[in-house]
Amino acid sequence: MPNTNNKQAEIQATLHVESSINAESEIQRRVQFLKAYLRYTGAKGYVLGMSGGQDSTLAGKLAQMAIDELNAESGKAACLFIAVRLPYGIQKDEEDAQAAIQFIAASRVVTVNIQSAVDASVRQFAEATGEALSDFHKGNVKARERMKVQYDLAAHYGLLVLGTDHAAEAITGFYTKHGDGACDVAPIYGLDKRQGKELLKWLGCPDHLYLKKPTADLEDLKPGLPDEEALGVSYVQLDDYLEGLPLPADVARRIEERYAMTEHKRRGPVTCYDTWWKG
Numbered sequence: 001m002p003n004t005n006n007k008q009a010e011i012q013a014t015l016h017v018e019s020s021i022n023a024e025s026e027i028q029r030r031v032q033f034l035k036a037y038l039r040y041t042g043a044k045g046y047v048l049g050m051s052g053g054q055d056s057t058l059a060g061k062l063a064q065m066a067i068d069e070l071n072a073e074s075g076k077a078a079c080l081f082i083a084v085r086l087p088y089g090i091q092k093d094e095e096d097a098q099a100a101i102q103f104i105a106a107s108r109v110v111t112v113n114i115q116s117a118v119d120a121s122v123r124q125f126a127e128a129t130g131e132a133l134s135d136f137h138k139g140n141v142k143a144r145e146r147m148k149v150q151y152d153l154a155a156h157y158g159l160l161v162l163g164t165d166h167a168a169e170a171i172t173g174f175y176t177k178h179g180d181g182a183c184d185v186a187p188i189y190g191l192d193k194r195q196g197k198e199l200l201k202w203l204g205c206p207d208h209l210y211l212k213k214p215t216a217d218l219e220d221l222k223p224g225l226p227d228e229e230a231l232g233v234s235y236v237q238l239d240d241y242l243e244g245l246p247l248p249a250d251v252a253r254r255i256e257e258r259y260a261m262t263e264h265k266r267r268g269p270v271t272c273y274d275t276w277w278k279g
């Protein structure tokens with residue numbers, strides 16, 4: 001039985017997903033937003049971790065477009081976008097990260113290897129508790145270390161931290177709380193995964209950067225684990241759900257269960273004034 005229910009419509013509206021988009025106007029709207037918010041804050045630009053994956057390629061490109069327009073309007077190179085490489089040791093798809101940075105033509109590239117910080121953290125945890133942090137939890141340490149480096153760069157250079165949260169990620173809560181989930185500005189929020197691809201295609205991005213399998217690539221023991229394998233649901237199914245299309249009832253139910261389970265990630269810290277968790 002196909003599923004089209006009120007919950008689906010409610011989630012689509014909450015996450016601001018349009019059933020169809022115009023790539024050119026979506027790009028314009030988001031670039032103008034990035035410019036306007038920078039003017040409002042007086043910050044000098046943006047910083048974002050570039051993994052070589054689809055989401056950071058798109059968010060980074062939009063940011064650089066905003067910076068280039070601001071600099072052209074002022075006639076000065078006053079604003080900048082820092083693309084930061086944050087490998088844990090040597091990254092297998094480093095070539096993709098470099099291709100993404102080249103496509104973006106980032107104002108500046110900084111590389112910080114997070115391995116020694118992450119390993120020190122994990123070692124201190126083991127010394128303090130007498131227990132080893134699991135490989136899965138170490139993955140979240142990597143994401144939080146990347147967040148810290150981006151905030152260091154933002155503080156030092158007067159920038160704002162970009163994030164890559166979008167609808168197909170928000171619906172599953174598939175990100176590390178206070179890791180890649182933490183940012184100041186989320187330029188691709190509201191788009192699903194196939195809409196992100198549409199924007200990159202329109203922007204002339206090399207197609208291997210948006211046709212590759214999305215991966216969080218956080219676990220030492222499961223390098224390059226595809227998100228879809230970890231989630232047990234495909235991006236096509238998530239996108240269909242978000243665009244209000246019919247899909248098998250058991251798939252919709254699994255998506256809705258995951259959405260409910262991760263509600264805490266889409267909210268601020270829960271306080272005694274909150275009632276959302278009471279059902």
Ligand SMILES: Nc1ncnc2c1ncn2[C@@H]1O[C@H](COP(=O)(O)OP(=O)(O)OC[C@H]2O[C@@H]([n+]3cccc(C(=O)O)c3)[C@H](O)[C@@H]2O)[C@@H](O)[C@H]1O
Nearest residue numbers: 140143173174175176177179180215216217218227230264
């Ligand atoms: N009901 C609740 N109310 C309030 N807080 C709650 C809570 N349940 C857990 N928590 C807190 O949340 C923590 C768990 O959340 P979190 O630390 O995020 O950890 P968790 O959700 O367990 O793991 C993160 C997941 O996101 C994936 N990920 C991470 C980063 C990037 C990407 C990517 O696609 O690139 C994917 C990663 O592979 C993993 O599957 C708990 O330790 C607890 O502190």
Ligand SMILES: Nc1ncnc2c1ncn2[C@@H]1O[C@H](COP(=O)(O)OP(=O)(O)OP(=O)(O)O)[C@@H](O)[C@H]1O
Nearest residue numbers: 049050051053054055056086087164180214215216
């Ligand atoms: N190795 C890395 N170097 C720099 N930044 C990273 C790295 N890994 C993850 N990040 C940051 O964490 C974010 C979340 O990762 P995520 O995998 O969701 O996005 P992505 O890699 O850009 O795209 P995709 O989902 O298609 O893999 C990235 O967009 C990027 O900003």
Ligand SMILES: [Mg+2]
Nearest residue numbers: 051053215216
């Ligand atoms: Mg990735």
